Amino acid sequence: MTDSTSPAKPVATAIRYLSNIVGCACLLLAAICVAIACQVFVQTGVFAQSYAMVGLISAVLGLLALMLARVWK
Template sequence: MTDPASYAKPVAIAIRYFAIVVGCGCLLLTAACFAIACQVFIQTGVFARSYAMVGLISAVLGYLALMLARAWR
């Protein structure tokens, strides 16, 4: 008979790598949003709150996804 825990190992590895990919994607989105917000501010003098908020939320979600990947072993 097979051990039921043997099926959990590949799933845990898949979840960990998926969390790493999602976390890195969110942090990349954060960088893009803040770059756009800074460019809008430089060109117009108006602070782009929508881009900054999306960047902030994306940074938090990316950080949480990377924390999940680190804890999921």
């Protein structure tokens, strides 16, 4: 007999929810960093490379976390 409530099911659900939260937080951080980089560029004319790089890395990590949440079973 197989039990439909295996011990791995709550862990998979927790990983899925945590991945959603982390993915959304990373995308929010990416949006904030890009907004700051744009504001610095508009005000000073100097490209804020550090903010842009943090925004890019955060966006990639956020998308990867959301992909993990979607495919995790």
